[in-house]
Amino acid sequence: MSEIKKLYGIDTLYFFFESNENYDNLFLDILDQIEDIKGKFEKREIEYENNDISITIEDIHLNYLGKKEGFYWFKDLNEFFRIGFKDKYKNRGLNDIRVQLQGNGIYTLGISSLITLLKDMLKGYISDYIPVTRADINCFIQYDLSFISKDMFSTRKRKYSTINEIGDANSTQTIYVGKEPFKLRIYNKGLELKKSKKYELMNEYFLNNDLSLDKPLFNIEFQMNRTHLRAYEILTVEDLLHNAKNLFNQAMEDIRLIDTTSITDDTLKHNKYKAKTHSLWQEVKDEFNIVSFLQSSICLKRVKRKVSIYDENRFEFEYIALLRKAFINNLLIDSEYLSSLFTKAKESQNKTTSNKELKKRYIDIEVINPDNSKQHFRQLEDKTIIEPIKTISVSTLSDYDLLRYLEKVQLKQHESKRNKDIYEVALKEALKRDLVPNVSTKEVHDEHLV
Structure with a gap:
């Protein structure tokens, strides 16, 4: 055994x-959730x-990716996995639930x-x-495999004979041998990760396993x-995990x-299968072991928590x-x-944002005007008095309440751009419900003034 890390x-x-007799209930619920969100937009x-579009299954939030090959595809927020669901009465030759585990989740x-x-x-x-x-x-291997060329591979099976090489005159970066359903890929993992969003994740994984991206690191991978x-009578995930070593060795x-x-050069040209196996290849084969890899697990309660690196793209x-x-x-x-929320968020970095503490940061003030109308203000800790910003979802108001609200905001629409926008939103909702005549905005204004 050499000191080359693997x-x-x-x-x-x-x-x-494999779905059971209850699956149709789940599938219909998924469709209902999708259509409900689409309906709001429409x-x-x-x-x-x-x-x-997003759905929830057992408190797990899934974002919709689209429909492909009859499956409705989703991914979880952390991109640990992708999962597809199909109609059980269509394409009955396939199982109804399809899963792809992602590198983020595996590692x-x-x-x-x-x-x-x-x-x-x-x-x-x-x-x-x-x-x-x-x-x-x-097998991730801490070794420079750029010396490998396509002439250094031997296979006596015709379907594995396709060999492609990517690199330059001095070194090889990627080699593909074979084609689906079985093929080998050897590539420079460090170079690949330089352009990948998974760099931080994989770098941490390698460091935890005594490998480094600062040194040559290649991946030998059989698909x-x-x-x-x-x-090889490998039908289930359980079969695969129990027989991974035998599968890898045979590959x-x-x-x-x-x-x-x-x-000799002549034998290399015509009968390369007679050559000895490269010592490094034999070493990688003999040392295969994924016991520690499969034992890598985490408590289910922790899995259900959102664990991710939050960056600008996610925000x-x-x-x-x-x-x-x-x-x-x-x-x-x-x-x-939005500007006011930004200010609040900045200020909250050094302050608690619990409801109890927020209430202590201002005092409610009620002002009674000469006409007996009332206005509500807030006095902040620095004695500044402000008018609270109110947000009303006009879509939730009844027809009667919407008309009353429209009359109220119409009177203030000329006071500021914000008040004008508030009025326009309420007017749009009223027009949709046919509560006011569908005429020009100016005419509607005039009608309300009459």
Whole structure:
């Protein structure tokens, strides 16, 4: 055994859940949730995209990705997995629930914890049978494999003979051997991660396992699809996990890295299968072990918590989604209001934001005007007096209350741009309900003044 560091695992795992007789209830509930959100957008005549739609299953929030091959696809907030659901009465040759575990989940929580999470989420709708459809069994190796060329591989099976090489005159960055349902990929993992959003995640994973992205790091990975796995009687995820070592060893035999110095040039050209297996290849094969990888698990209660790296992209996505939600519910949101929230958020960094403490930060003041009308203000800690910003969802008002509210805001519409916007929102809702004549805005103004 050399001192070359190696880290084995399963880099990708796709599988089905077998549904039971209750599954149709879940599927119909999913469709109802999708249509309910679409209906809100359509009612307000607002265009929507897939990422504006989300559903919840057993307190797990899933964002909609779209429909493909008959499946409605979703991903969780942390992008630990993707899951697809289809109509049980269509394409009956396929199972109804399809799952793709993502690298974020595999290298953060572990395969065992993710499967437990999903089984818990789908409890009551699935059986214990989990057919596997794809697995990528791999070895991360702290070694520079750029010396490898496509001429250094030997396989006696015609279907594995396709070999592609990506690199330059001095080094190889990526090699593909074979094609689906079984193929080998060898590539520079460090170079790949330089352009990946998963850099921080994988860097932490490697550091925890005594590997470093500051040194050459390559990935030796065998992709095995369903047809290939079935040839070895690997039908379920359980079969795969129990037989991962045998599958990997056989793959290393089927596609060998050879020692080109062990045979003559003529033999290398015509009968390279006679060459000896490269010592490094043999070493990777002999040392395969994923016991510690599979034991990587986490308590289900912790899995259910939101664990993610929050960055600008995530903030932008959530911020836009939140504003769109406000718009379709006719909440009055403008730059002045958002600016006030920004100020509050900045101030809250060094202060508690609990309801109890917030109430202590101002005093309610009621002012009675000469005409006996009342106004409400707040006196802040620095003695500044402000008028509270009010947001009213006009879509929730009854017809009578909406008309009264419209009359009230119409009288103040000329006082400021904000008041003008408030009036326009209320007027739009009234027009939709046919509560006021559908004429020009100016004519509606005049009619209300009569």
